Amino acid sequence: DAGVTQSPTHLIKTRGQQVTLRCSPKSGHDTVSWYQQALGQGPQFIFQYYEEEERQRGNFPDRFSGHQFPNYSSELNVNALLLGDSALYLCASSFEEAVHEQFFGPGTRLTVL
Amino acid sequence: KNQVEQSPQSLIILEGKNCTLQCNYTVSPFSNLRWYKQDTGRGPVSLTIMTFSENTKSNGRYTATLDADTKQSSLHITASQLSDSASYICVVTRKRFSGTYKYIFGTGTRLKVLA
Numbered sequence: 001d002a003g004v005t006q007s008p009t010h011l012i013k014t015r016g017q018q019v020t021l022r023c024s025p026k027s028g029h030d031t032v033s034w035y036q037q038a039l040g041q042g043p044q045f046i047f048q049y050y051e052e053e054e055r056q057r058g059n060f061p062d063r064f065s066g067h068q069f070p071n072y073s074s075e076l077n078v079n080a081l082l083l084g085d086s087a088l089y090l091c092a093s094s095f096e097e098a099v100h101e102q103f104f105g106p107g108t109r110l111t112v113l
Numbered sequence: 114k115n116q117v118e119q120s121p122q123s124l125i126i127l128e129g130k131n132c133t134l135q136c137n138y139t140v141s142p143f144s145n146l147r148w149y150k151q152d153t154g155r156g157p158v159s160l161t162i163m164t165f166s167e168n169t170k171s172n173g174r175y176t177a178t179l180d181a182d183t184k185q186s187s188l189h190i191t192a193s194q195l196s197d198s199a200s201y202i203c204v205v206t207r208k209r210f211s212g213t214y215k216y217i218f219g220t221g222t223r224l225k226v227l228a
Binding site: 043045092101105 | 149213
């Protein structure tokens with residue numbers, strides 16, 4: 001039973017570029033949440049997807065967008081990258097009826113130069 | 114304001130010693146509280162989860178306590194090992210009136226275990 005997987009593991013981009021991060025939820029899970037974690041800080045909630053729609057959103061600008069596919073996998077897109085977007089991006093999955101049971105992926109380390 | 118505060122911010126102990134990490138929260142309405150262990154550059158891994166009615170929960174050498182009256186939780190690590198070196202994050206789940214859940218993260222305690 002595969003857990004939450006994310007790709008790529010590491011990514012280096014320059015300012016102004018666009019990036020797409022990918023997440024496959026744990027088997028049986030249908031809800032995907034994305035978090036941004038700056039070095040030395042706790043994770044900050046970006047948004048959550050359920051039934052292919054954005055259900056909740058944190059305090060992040062519209063440059064951050066996402067998508068959920070019919071197989072429940074998800075993408076996080078960030079446009080017009082800023083230096084401050086450098087962080088570990090975490091994906092977490094859960095099953096709708098047990099939304100408090102979240103499992104995290106290993107994360108994608110994004111560095112913006 | 115819904116907040117989760119953890120202390121200490123960092124901690125260094127010798128291998129084999131015990132330690133206790135603290136988490137205070139002002140989240141309402143409360144649904145549950147979870148402790149995560151996060152190795153550097155990796156995703157958090159759940160250690161324990163406690164609901165309002167639970168006072169203590171153990172997972173091996175990790176024991177979490179919850180006092181819902183004072184809104185405090187602690188994570189006690191017994192006989193520490195080098196592999197316990199990590200950040201420990203306290204997360205409180207708040208149930209919104211809409212029925213959705215919001216996770217309030219603490220900033221974590223960075224534990225370093227020395228040989």
